[in-house]
Every structure is written in C-alpha cells, then in structure tokens.
Amino acid sequence: NAGVTQTPKFRILKIGQSMTLQCTQDMNHNYMYWYRQDPGMGLKLIYYSVGAGITDKGEVPNGYNVSRSTTEDFPLRLELAAPSQTSVYFCATRGVQETQYFGPGTRLLVL
Amino acid sequence: QKEVEQNSGPLSVPEGAIASLNCTYSDRGSQSFFWYRQYSGKSPELIMFIYSNGDKEDGRFTAQLNKASQYVSLLIRDSQPSDSATYLCAVLQAGTALIFGKGTTLSVSS
Numbered sequence: 001n002a003g004v005t006q007t008p009k010f011r012i013l014k015i016g017q018s019m020t021l022q023c024t025q026d027m028n029h030n031y032m033y034w035y036r037q038d039p040g041m042g043l044k045l046i047y048y049s050v051g052a053g054i055t056d057k058g059e060v061p062n063g064y065n066v067s068r069s070t071t072e073d074f075p076l077r078l079e080l081a082a083p084s085q086t087s088v089y090f091c092a093t094r095g096v097q098e099t100q101y102f103g104p105g106t107r108l109l110v111l
Numbered sequence: 112q113k114e115v116e117q118n119s120g121p122l123s124v125p126e127g128a129i130a131s132l133n134c135t136y137s138d139r140g141s142q143s144f145f146w147y148r149q150y151s152g153k154s155p156e157l158i159m160f161i162y163s164n165g166d167k168e169d170g171r172f173t174a175q176l177n178k179a180s181q182y183v184s185l186l187i188r189d190s191q192p193s194d195s196a197t198y199l200c201a202v203l204q205a206g207t208a209l210i211f212g213k214g215t216t217l218s219v220s221s
Contacts, residue, residue, distance in 0.1 A: 032114075033208060040119070042199055042211035043155070058208060089152055098143050098203055102154040 004103035013081040021076040023091030031094035032074040036087040049063045113138040117212035131185040134200030143203035144183045190219045
C-alpha cells in the first residue's frame with residue numbers, strides 16, 4: 001500500500017518548456033488535489049477532482065491543466081513554464097473524516 | 112477568498128514546556144479544522160482534526176476550537192526537540208478543499 005506517489009521528485013525546466021507532474025494513489029479515494037507551496041508559505045490549491053472525469057479550479061489555476069481519467073491518477077500539466085512556477089508541488093487525496101493524505105512532493109525549478 | 116491566519120513565528124520553547132499555536136479563520140460557516148505538521152523538505156502530515164467547540168486531546172496534543180471567536184489552537188505538552196517543525200492550520204472550505212494558513216515554525220530547544 002504505497003498511498004500517494006508523485007513523480008518526478010525534482011525537475012529543472014527551462015522557461016517555455018512543458019511537463020507533466022504525475023500523481024497516483026492506491027487508496028481508492030474519490031477526491032484528489034494539487035497544491036503548490038512556495039518558501040515560507042502555506043499550501044495553495046491549484047486544481048482538485050471529486051472523481052474520475054470531474055475537475056475544478058482552485059485558488060491558483062493559471063498556467064496549469066489537469067485531467068482525471070481514472071480514480072488512481074491525477075496528472076498536473078504545466079504549459080509554457082515560467083519562473084513564477086518554481087515551487088514544491090504536492091498531490092493529496094481525501095479519505096475518511098475529510099482527512100487529506102499528501103504525497104512526498106515534486107520540487108520544480110524553472111530557469 | 113476565505114482566509115486562515117497564523118503567526119509565522121518562530122515560536123521558541125524549552126524542552127518540556129507547553130507550546131501554544133494559534134489560528135484564526137474568516138469563514139464563519141467552516142465546520143472542519145485540521146492541524147498538520149511539516150518537517151523541512153517533507154510533506155505535511157496530519158496531527159489532529161476537530162469539528163466541535165471545545166477541546167480534543169490526543170496524547171501530548173490538544174486542539175481547541177471556538178467557533179464564535181473563529182479561533183482554533185493547538186497545544187503541545189512536554190515539548191520535545193523532535194516537535195520542531197512548521198505547523199499548518201487548515202480549514203475545510205465548502206466541504207471540498209482545505210485552505211491553509213502560512214504556518215507557524217516551532218523550535219524546541221534542549
């Protein structure tokens with residue numbers, strides 16, 4: 001039982017490049033989330049999904065896209081990377097009693 | 112945008128002391144409140160959740176909720192150096208997603 005896994009752990013992108021951050025869960029949770037965390041800041045919600053085929057924007061969705069074709073996977077797509085997207089990205093699921101479980105994070109540096 | 116406010120700290124306490132972490136929230140309709148601990152370079156991990164006014168105890172941790180004052184706190188008794196971390200307060204918004212405060216950094220000195 002791996003919980004929430006994220007790949008890659010670390011990535012350096014050049015400005016204008018694109019990439020997909022992968023998130024997979026094996027807990028059969030319907031709700032999944034993407035957050036970003038900038039240094040010294042709390043987590044800000046980018047996108048979330050309440051189930052396969054259903055996604056919605058969070059607080060900071062600009063520059064990102066998501067899809068949810070299966071319960072297990074919730075990839076986050078960055079198009080045209082910008083230095084402002086340098087951050088740590090956390091994927092999370094929601095289980096019983098509304099508790100969220102976080103993946104280990106992906107550290108992204110855009111230069 | 113609903114807000115969750117925390118003092119950034121750092122809050123410094125000696126080993127064995129009680130650490131008190133505070134959080135206020137703006138959405139009066141919020142019903143569920145969470146405290147997460149985050150070590151440097153790691154992901155947040157849940158410490159406690161609380162839904163009802165009053166106190167909830169779990170080992171050395173006590174969460175306190177006052178909905179009338181829109182205030183939630185976390186007390187850590189017998190603080191240990193291993194408690195040194197950033198503590199994030201989170202509030203469930205619209206039953207859908209957590210809104211996080213910026214976190215309070217706690218430093219416990221031995």
